Every structure is written in C-alpha cells, then in structure tokens.
Amino acid sequence: MSGQPQDPQTAQLAERINAALPQTQCTRCGFADCAAYAHAIASGEAAINQCPPGGAEGVARLAAITGQSALALNPEHGLEKPRALAVIDEDWCIGCTRCMKVCPTDAIVGIHKRMHTILDEHCTGCELCVDACPVDCISMEEVTGEATGWDAWSPELQEQARSRYSARQARLRAASELSYVARTPTRTTPADAETRQATIEAIVAQARHTD
Incomplete structure (x- = not known):
C-alpha cells in the first residue's frame, strides 16, 4: 500500500x-492484512482476484464494488478450498509460543514450554501458525466438506474474525507503547535539577536546625 494519504473517495x-x-x-493476497489489501485495490495497486478464502464469489463481490470485470482467482495466491481449522499434535508441541505470536485472532492459547490449544470457534484457517511452528506439529483439518469460499464462511464468522483481529491489534499497540515508555529514560531539565537541589538543601537545613 502506498505511504501517501488517500483521498476521501478512495x-x-x-x-x-x-x-x-x-x-x-491470512496474508495470501500479498498484503499484511485484509484492510491493507482493500486499500491496495482501491488505489489501483492490486487486482481483485488475490483472495483465496473469498474464492470466486469473493472476486465477484469485489468486481461489483469496484466496477471491474470479474477475473479467475489468481493461483499464485492460492486455490479456493474448504474452510480448515488448525490442529496441534499434543505429542510434539514444545510450547515455544511462536504460533501464538502470529495468530491474527488470538485463537491459540497456552504458556511457554506448555502445550498449546486451538480455540476452534476463533480459528480463521489462515495457516500462519503452520509455517511458524518449528517442529511441524500443526496441521490443517478441513471442516466444511465440499463447501468452499464464501459457501464455507459466513457474515457472522467474518465479523467475529474482524473484531478479534482489531482487538488483537489494539492490544499489541498498547503493549508496544508501554514497552517504549519503560525503555525511555526520564529526562530531567536544568530547572528540574535546580528545584530538586533546592528542595534537598532545604530539607538538610531544616534537619540541622532541628538538631
């Protein structure tokens, strides 16, 4: 996505x-998230056929919105498939937490060096955890039979995924800001230093007078 600000219409x-x-x-479109892909399409920087989870119907929806002609899904970004859920092999999980760090909807729970668990109801099937796992203990299990694309998805799942992703992004931003504050040394101005010194001298003088 271009770093230039977009006009209101775009x-x-x-x-x-x-x-x-x-x-x-899932980032299969080639962008960091769905919003980034949407901005790229609106700016004319990406085609409307780069979203495998949306499938052919998804391309048709984007064609209707943008006024472009519908295209076949670009296989370079993946194929339209049934919806799948991530499954962790408990015998091989080493609790490294790498999968948790990449899950866009916080659908993986666990602690360091302990087995992790997938929350099926929150898994979007993005497959990002599969590549992140260093011991290949995560696989994808198809759960919608022959239904693919939007036939395997729903507006309810879409909204839940969007909401959880937004919440995760907000949490990560807050954690980053707190970390920055913790790492940033407190700067003392000359005026602050003079005030503090004067206070210390006054306390010492008062102590001596009391004695």
Missing part, C-alpha cells in the same frame, strides 16, 4: 472493499 471505496473480504487475515 478511502471510502477501501472501506467497502474491506467489508466484502472474509477477514481471515
């Missing part, structure tokens, strides 16, 4: 496009 179009994306946040 920003509004990006919002409409983002609302039509599944919100799996």
